[in-house]
Amino acid sequence: MAESTVPLTDAETDVLIAGAGPVGLVLALELARRGVAVRIVDTLPSPTTESRAIVVHSRSLDHVEMLGVLPALLDRSRVARGMAMHDGDTTVAEVSFEGIRAVHPFSAAIAQTDTESLLAERLQQLGVTVERSTALSGFDQDAEGVDAELTGADGRTRRLRARYLVGTDGARSTVRHGMGQRLEGSFAGEDFLLGDVEGEHHYDDSQFHTFFSPGTGTGLLFPLLGERVRVFAQLEPGIEPDRPVTVEWLQQALDERGIRLRIREAHWLTRVTLKHGQVPRYRDGRVFLAGDAAHIHSPAGGLGMNTGMQDATNLGWKLARAVQTGDTAGLLDSYHLERHPVAADVISFTTRLSAAGTLTNPVAQHARNVLLHLGLGIPAVAEKMVDRVEQQNVAYRHSPIVGGSGGTLKPGDYLRLDDTVVAQALARHPGHLAIRVPGRGSPEPLPTPLPDGIEELAVTERDADTLRRSAGLPHGGLVIVRPDGYVGHIAADAPAGLRDYDRLLSGVGGEETALQHAVG
Ligand SMILES: Cc1cc2nc3c(=O)[nH]c(=O)nc-3n(C[C@H](O)[C@H](O)[C@H](O)COP(=O)(O)OP(=O)(O)OC[C@H]3O[C@@H](n4cnc5c(N)ncnc54)[C@H](O)[C@@H]3O)c2cc1C
Numbered sequence: 320m321a322e323s324t325v326p327l328t329d330a331e332t333d334v335l336i337a338g339a340g341p342v343g344l345v346l347a348l349e350l351a352r353r354g355v356a357v358r359i360v361d362t363l364p365s366p367t368t369e370s371r372a373i374v375v376h377s378r379s380l381d382h383v384e385m386l387g388v389l390p391a392l393l394d395r396s397r398v399a400r401g402m403a404m405h406d407g408d409t410t411v412a413e414v415s416f417e418g419i420r421a422v423h424p425f426s427a428a429i430a431q432t433d434t435e436s437l438l439a440e441r442l443q444q445l446g447v448t449v450e451r452s453t454a455l456s457g458f459d460q461d462a463e464g465v466d467a468e469l470t471g472a473d474g475r476t477r478r479l480r481a482r483y484l485v486g487t488d489g490a491r492s493t494v495r496h497g498m499g500q501r502l503e504g505s506f507a508g509e510d511f512l513l514g515d516v517e518g519e520h521h522y523d524d525s526q527f528h529t530f531f532s533p534g535t536g537t538g539l540l541f542p543l544l545g546e547r548v549r550v551f552a553q554l555e556p557g558i559e560p561d562r563p564v565t566v567e568w569l570q571q572a573l574d575e576r577g578i579r580l581r582i583r584e585a586h587w588l589t590r591v592t593l594k595h596g597q598v599p600r601y602r603d604g605r606v607f608l609a610g611d612a613a614h615i616h617s618p619a620g621g622l623g624m625n626t627g628m629q630d631a632t633n634l635g636w637k638l639a640r641a642v643q644t645g646d647t648a649g650l651l652d653s654y655h656l657e658r659h660p661v662a663a664d665v666i667s668f669t670t671r672l673s674a675a676g677t678l679t680n681p682v683a684q685h686a687r688n689v690l691l692h693l694g695l696g697i698p699a700v701a702e703k704m705v706d707r708v709e710q711q712n713v714a715y716r717h718s719p720i721v722g723g724s725g726g727t728l729k730p731g732d733y734l735r736l737d738d739t740v741v742a743q744a745l746a747r748h749p750g751h752l753a754i755r756v757p758g759r760g761s762p763e764p765l766p767t768p769l770p771d772g773i774e775e776l777a778v779t780e781r782d783a784d785t786l787r788r789s790a791g792l793p794h795g796g797l798v799i800v801r802p803d804g805y806v807g808h809i810a811a812d813a814p815a816g817l818r819d820y821d822r823l824l825s826g827v828g829g830e831e832t833a834l835q836h837a838v839g
Pocket of ligand 1: 342343360362456471590609823
């Protein structure tokens with residue numbers, strides 16, 4: 320386990336995380352498995368019983384694998400291998416996830432409660448317990464750390480000093496408020512009826528289903544384990560906010576949207592109004608925001624929790640490095656620069672998805688259906704759509720902390736190889752990986768010893784061949800993989816590549832240069 324720079328007392332920690340939802344738990348795991356002292360507090364006396372987000376997408380599954388939780392998560396999931404779009408009884412388009420270039424070319428449908436309990440169990444194995452009935456109620460920061468005020472259920476307060484504070488405290492975030500930030504964006508709230516129910520239906524259990532519905536709003540159906548399904552019915556604006564949600568109302572809403580599901584039993588019924596919004600800055604000095612605290616959007620596409628979990632994966636290794644080496648300049652700013660555009664893109668995608676699903680003009684509906692049918696019949700178009708839904712399109716090519724050359728595989732891209740499961744290597748070694756790509760007939764070794772925190776990842780000849788072609792290294796070279804699985808650097812000259820990458824991570828050139836680079 321790596322040491323923190325200065326010994327800590329009981330009233331101090333390296334990182335304080337406010338909020339033990341899925342995002343806070345992933346962040347705590349990312350820090351704890353790197354030996355960083357972490358405290359995680361939550362207002363609730365016990366975990367939520369609301370199943371909420373029910374999809375873990377393909378890219379997030381890789382990250383879950385790095386945390387050592389994947390087999391348990393898949394045990395409790397139904398695997399979804401595609402999606403279908405329906406207009407009444409007509410299936411307008413179907414797309415399969417199986418063609419995507421991913422280690423796990425599918426989604427896992429699992430209740431958020433199960434996802435959270437698996438993450439919390441793993442965290443406990445690493446010696447960290449969520450401190451419940453404990454709310455973060457205020458904070459101040461200075462150059463060296465953050466003074467946090469914690470309030471217990473009895474109203475008593477205590478103070479905790481942390482080097483860094485991360486607000487993963489959800490849509491009503493106290494940390495966001497304390498940073499003086501607001502969610503900004505389009506505030507046309509979308510109103511959904513939502514149910515986890517059991518009942519008969521004839522839809523393919525290995526697909527997610529979207530139902531377009533003129534005038535009444537989109538419907539969604541996600542098969543879960545066993546007989547259970549999650550259904551959403553988007554409501555027309557103006558329905559009285561206090562109307563109680565009943566099985567009868569949900570059944571009627573499903574019928575109106577042409578969803579042929581007979582509800583037998585309801586496990587959870589609720590109504591949710593969601594707005595689209597994002598904070599302008601994910602970082603203010605030593606305080607960060609991640610997950611719903613930083614961005615909220617429509618549940619269409621099931622991207623909310625996934626985007627948040629990936630925020631945590633991105634921030635985790637950077638905070639660990641900052642704690643352990645003191646290097647913070649460009650590295651910590653790169654969290655905002657890399658992750659803010661991802662959530663902005665999700666918001667724009669889900670807004671368009673919702674708008675397409677609720678067209679009322681029959682001519683526009685017909686055009687949409689024809690376009691979807693023809694468009695998604697073209698493999699390249701279908702692939703693009705699926706990459707988006709499965710978040711395989713996420714890359715950080717414009718990040719100031721990636722560098723070097725490249726071919727079709729560029730610095731900032733996520734690395735997937737045919738034989739070597741990079742996520743498994745990163746589960747064993749939570750630092751950087753260096754892949755030596757030998758030139759044909761010239762097996763030049765990597766410089767030894769490798770810098771601290773970098774371990775060599777040996778790949779098969781087939782993977783090396785792929786990298787020679789895709790990374791633009793016909794005569795061999797070096798590919799550095801970041802702890803989150805993205806390519807950090809590609810260089811033909813391995814020693815120079817290692818030096819250049821270290822300079823990038825250490826923020827040589829200053830934060831302003833890094834920011835200008837990213838914006839440019
Ligand atoms: C009804 C509903 C249905 C949803 N359905 C879907 C879906 O189908 N698909 C999808 O992708 N997303 C869905 N979402 C959104 C999804 O649940 C969120 O994106 C996800 O929970 C975000 O995780 P998080 O960890 O950022 O925040 P949260 O899960 O909200 O967790 C925040 C935690 O912080 C705690 N907290 C709050 N304030 C403080 C404080 N001051 N101090 C300490 N702790 C604090 C809270 O108790 C909570 O445990 C749904 C949300 C709701 C409400």
